[in-house]
Amino acid sequence: MVEILLNGIFIGSLYALFGIGLALTLGLMRQINLAHGDLIVLSAYAALEATRLTGLHPLIVMPVVVVGMYFIGWALQRVLIERVMGRGETSPLLITFGLSMVLQSAMQLAFTADTASLDPGFLGPASVQIGPLTMGLLPIITFGVSVGVFALTAAVFNATNFGRSVRATADDARTATLMGIDTKSIFSTAMGLSIAVSAVAAIFFGMRGTFGPFVGGNWMLYAFETVILGGLGSIWGTFAGGLILGVSQALGGMIQPSFAPLLGHIVFLVVLLVRPRGLFAK
Amino acid sequence: MTSMTANMNLVRSIIFLCVALAALAIAPFVMPAKAMTILIEFCAVLALALIWNVLAGFAGLFLMGFQVFIGVGGYVLFVTANQMGVVPFYLLPVAALGGGLLAVAIAPALFRLSGAQLAIGSWVIAEIVRLVVYHTDALGAGGGISLIVMRIVPRVDRLPLTYGAAVLVLVITLLAIVLLMNSKYGLALRAMRDNEVAAEALGVNVFWMRMAVLVIGGALASAAGAAYYLLALNISPTSGFSINWTATILFIVILGGIGTVEGPILGAIIYFALRELLIDAGTAYFIAIGTLAIMVTVFLPGGLWGLVRRLVPFDLLPIRKVAPARRT
Numbered sequence: 001m002v003e004i005l006l007n008g009i010f011i012g013s014l015y016a017l018f019g020i021g022l023a024l025t026l027g028l029m030r031q032i033n034l035a036h037g038d039l040i041v042l043s044a045y046a047a048l049e050a051t052r053l054t055g056l057h058p059l060i061v062m063p064v065v066v067v068g069m070y071f072i073g074w075a076l077q078r079v080l081i082e083r084v085m086g087r088g089e090t091s092p093l094l095i096t097f098g099l100s101m102v103l104q105s106a107m108q109l110a111f112t113a114d115t116a117s118l119d120p121g122f123l124g125p126a127s128v129q130i131g132p133l134t135m136g137l138l139p140i141i142t143f144g145v146s147v148g149v150f151a152l153t154a155a156v157f158n159a160t161n162f163g164r165s166v167r168a169t170a171d172d173a174r175t176a177t178l179m180g181i182d183t184k185s186i187f188s189t190a191m192g193l194s195i196a197v198s199a200v201a202a203i204f205f206g207m208r209g210t211f212g213p214f215v216g217g218n219w220m221l222y223a224f225e226t227v228i229l230g231g232l233g234s235i236w237g238t239f240a241g242g243l244i245l246g247v248s249q250a251l252g253g254m255i256q257p258s259f260a261p262l263l264g265h266i267v268f269l270v271v272l273l274v275r276p277r278g279l280f281a282k
Numbered sequence: 283m284t285s286m287t288a289n290m291n292l293v294r295s296i297i298f299l300c301v302a303l304a305a306l307a308i309a310p311f312v313m314p315a316k317a318m319t320i321l322i323e324f325c326a327v328l329a330l331a332l333i334w335n336v337l338a339g340f341a342g343l344f345l346m347g348f349q350v351f352i353g354v355g356g357y358v359l360f361v362t363a364n365q366m367g368v369v370p371f372y373l374l375p376v377a378a379l380g381g382g383l384l385a386v387a388i389a390p391a392l393f394r395l396s397g398a399q400l401a402i403g404s405w406v407i408a409e410i411v412r413l414v415v416y417h418t419d420a421l422g423a424g425g426g427i428s429l430i431v432m433r434i435v436p437r438v439d440r441l442p443l444t445y446g447a448a449v450l451v452l453v454i455t456l457l458a459i460v461l462l463m464n465s466k467y468g469l470a471l472r473a474m475r476d477n478e479v480a481a482e483a484l485g486v487n488v489f490w491m492r493m494a495v496l497v498i499g500g501a502l503a504s505a506a507g508a509a510y511y512l513l514a515l516n517i518s519p520t521s522g523f524s525i526n527w528t529a530t531i532l533f534i535v536i537l538g539g540i541g542t543v544e545g546p547i548l549g550a551i552i553y554f555a556l557r558e559l560l561i562d563a564g565t566a567y568f569i570a571i572g573t574l575a576i577m578v579t580v581f582l583p584g585g586l587w588g589l590v591r592r593l594v595p596f597d598l599l600p601i602r603k604v605a606p607a608r609r610t
Contacts, residue, residue, distance in 0.1 A: 032398040034346075083580050089397040090344060094536050094579040101529060101572030105565045217525060221409065224402045228395075262413040265406050269391055272403070276394040 002133065004250050010139035011208075012246020013146035016239045017201035018219055019226030020153060021194035023238050026227060028170045028190050031081070031089060034096040036198070037220030038103040039076075041213065043069045043199035044206040045111055048118055058118040058203050066199045073195030077188040085187075100216065107213035118206035142204045146239070149197060154235045166190060170233075198223075218261065225268040231278020240280055291600040295460045298598045299453070306449050310442055318441055319513060324554050325448035326510035329455040330527070331534040331546040333499045333506070336459060339541035340471040341495040342478060343392075344401040346528055347408030348503065350388075351381045353522030354411065355504025356511035357421060363431045370431055370512060371447050374505050381504025385497040393492070405525070412523035426518025429511070448509040455502050459543055460599055462498075467491065475541060536575045539585025543599040548587045 022036055033039075043065055050061035076099070084091035126137035157163035169176040169186050177183050205211065222245060230241025245264050252263025271279060309321055330352065337343040358380035363370035388407050395403040415421050432440065462468050470491055473481035482488050511517050530553070538549025553571075560567045582589055591597070 026398070030397065032402055080576065080580060084583075087583065090338065090540065091579055091583070093344060093398055093401055094532070094540075095576050097529070097532055098536075098572045098575030098579065101533075101575065102569050105568035105572065109565050109569075221402065221406055224399075225406065228399070228403075256417075258413070258416070262410065262417070265410045265413070268406060269410065272391055272394055 004254055005247060006133075006135065007139070008247035008250025009243055010142050010246070011250065012243035013143045013239075014201045014205050014242070015222050015226045015245050016242025017146050017149060018198050018223035019230070019238045019242050020150065020235070021196075021198040022220075022223040023227040023230075023232060023235075024166075024190050024194045024197075027232055028166060029085070029092075029187055031092040032096075032224065033076075033191070033194070034093055034220065035076075035100040035103055035216070036096075036194070036223055037216030037218065038100045038107075039069065039072065039195050039216075040198045040202045040205075040219050041107065041211055041216045042072075042103060043195070044118065044202040044211050045107060045116070046199075047203045047206060048111075048116055051118065057121050058207055059123075062200065062203050065203065066196045069199040070192040070196035072192075074188045074192035076195075077191035081191070082184060082187065104213050104216060111213060113213060115210035115212040116206075117210045118203065120207040123207070138204075138207060142208070145200065145204065146242075149200060150235060150239045153197075157235065162186075162189070222264070225264065228278055229268055229271050231281030234278070234280045237278060237280030241278070244279070291597075292460070292464050294597070295464070295599045299456055299460070302456075303449075303453060306452075310445055315441060318445055320554065320558070322441075322445050322448045322513045323510060324550060325445075325452040326506045326513075327530065327534070327554075328547065328550040329448075329452045329506040329509075330503055331531045331538075331550055332455055332459055332543070333503050334528075334531045335535045335540060335543075335546045336462075336471075337495060337499050338535070340475045341492050342396070342474060343492060343496060343499075344397070345404040346401045346525075347404030347406070348531060349523050349525060349527035350404070350408035350411050351384065351500050351503035352507030352510070352527050353408075353415070353517070353519070354384050355381050355507035356514075356517040356522045357415065357427075358504065359508035359511065360427050360429050360517055361421070363429060364427070367431055367434070369435055370429060371435075371443050374447060374451065374508055377508035378501040378505040381507075382497050382501035384504070385500030389493055389496060392496075393489070408523055408525075412519045415523070416519040422518070424519060426516055426521070428516040432515060444509070444512045447512055448506075451502070451505045451509045455506065456599075458498065458502065463543060467494075471495070533571055533575055535585075536578055537586055539582075539587035542585070542587050542591075544591075544597065545585045545587040547598075548590070549585065552586065 018036075018040060022032065026032055046068060047058050047061055047065045050056070050065060051058050054061065080095050080099070081092050084095060120138055123138045123141070127134050128137055128140065157167065165176070165181045165186055168179065169181060169183050173183050202211075226241040226245050227238055228241070229244055230237030230239070244267065248267040249260040249264040253260035255263075306325070310318060313321065330348075334345065334348050337345055337348075355377040359370060359373050359377040362368075362376050363373050388404075391407065392400060392404055416424050421427060435443065463471070470481065470486040473484065473486055474488060474491060478488060507522070511522070514521075534549035534553045535546050536549070537552055538547065539545030556571065557567075560570070563570070578585060584591070
């Protein structure tokens, strides 16, 4: 029981990383990238290819993948989404829907429809003894990295010029432009970061479980649920939202493996009905 | 003056609908059975695209989880027909009732969200329904159910009757949209599309408009889904609640032009033509149509119908209204 809960918390800390990327673009541009999940899957495949080519550990190739995904996100905003901004909420959805379709099919062509996973190497069996509990080293590192990323995000938002610009733009993009903030650059940086942060999660996810070309849709839903559960605009709320989703799914999986996503969805729906602004909204 | 143009609009729409109906009525006599099955699918998918377009293009309800109505329509039809042992064609209204009730049931959750969030929220709801059906043994669980009651219908009658059902659903959908869009509610819907806050300020009850459109749209969508599954003869949670339904509809609406009535018609014709032409292309086909969807959204916001409309200034199903002359 305790193990299942802990497992839910570790997976949840990854959902939180999926979610923080989505929360950034949703809060800033009021738009959802329908290809968010597919881009996460793409980073997992990129890491897989990189480890195959170099023989290095997934965590070693991670910086390269993360930087690469940053530029893909940046380019997505600059080349495509920017062209339709100001035309309402529909156009970005339509564009990213097309992108999702292209990515899924392209990944199927390149990597087949079979599931894949990343080899965690020595981290796979490694474990530590904490009191009566034996815990895997990988889940602990996963959780630590997630907390670290959230702490960094919170620090950046509260204390840097970039963070202040993002918050100003999220509040009122037009006024922010008048104040001399280059909102276009803020938007593309945010989109880049959104994908880059999720790429970190993708690599940890790939070392623990499997992924395939078509799981992106589900991952996008989990990211969305995480954001709404926590409450849009609250960084640590998103973290908590991820943990709640992870634990709900773990509990659902106890009943029957295929119950895992269902219980997660139901918890989301209940929170939406009872507290539409999320559990930790400011 | 205004009422005259409104009447002219309606007359023109009705002429177009009669021509379309005549063409659809002649089709079964001149077409081989294979073409008939494609045409049945075409009618069902076109009806779905037309409904989705009104929801997303006018009422601000961009539903990524639209497939929920299709699956529920199919399941309601199959279960009631099998249970009652009735010729399934008579039960399309029951499927529609199921879709309408579903719309009422999901509205409280859905309407807590808006815009992009509503889009994804509806997808979560569709997933919940899919997973619940998947775990319900009475509904055949993961394997789904077959329309065994179809045995009581003679084999030679099945295809023509299914065709009739699909055409009927399409015609009712088209008629409902033409009448709605030419009524004062249509005007309110277009006002909502252009500026929701302004529409509300001018006395449009946005909440009830949205609710009404969702219930009517949901009912019609479930009927269209049921008509499709009359052809398929079996339904499973994976097929009935597949996101691919919404993906197809989205593609059709993007291609034709979101927020016009003719757009989805043109989009559906092109989609089916592309699909039949590129049937051997496999995965590359999806890459091609995904790219096409991106290109059209970026460079042709009005879709292909918008392009046609620029070259030929003539609406087939006009919903525009001429503003009354300004008094000076």
